[in-house]
Amino acid sequence: MEIQWQKSSFSTDSEGNCLELAKVGDEILLRESDTGDVIVRTSREKLRAFLLGAQAHEFDHFAK
Template identity: 45%
Template sequence: MHEAVRWQKSTFSDGGDGNTCVEVAALSDAILLRESDCPDVELTTATTAVAHLLAGLKAGMQ
């Protein structure tokens, strides 16, 4: 049985025409990503990969 998925919209979603935005859901062992206008297509990645990506982005912003 799959875990319940709770999608959250990006805080950068402006809600304008088309209302497209990135949505994310966290599972116990993975992160799911999708675009709101195409909810049937999901990208699954490891939590550690996302943590490394975010750390690299933050380091580059300093």
């Protein structure tokens, strides 16, 4: 089975800064295109919770 990766529209090829996602069964897969062999696996619910937390600035302290 070939995984169909989708690149974020916010990613830029020029900076090698591409986040890609794929859905395989009930799992969501995430990877950076320049390190394609490193894959994070999660569920839709956990990804949604993370994205909502990021939108609410819950992780801003990591960027300091």
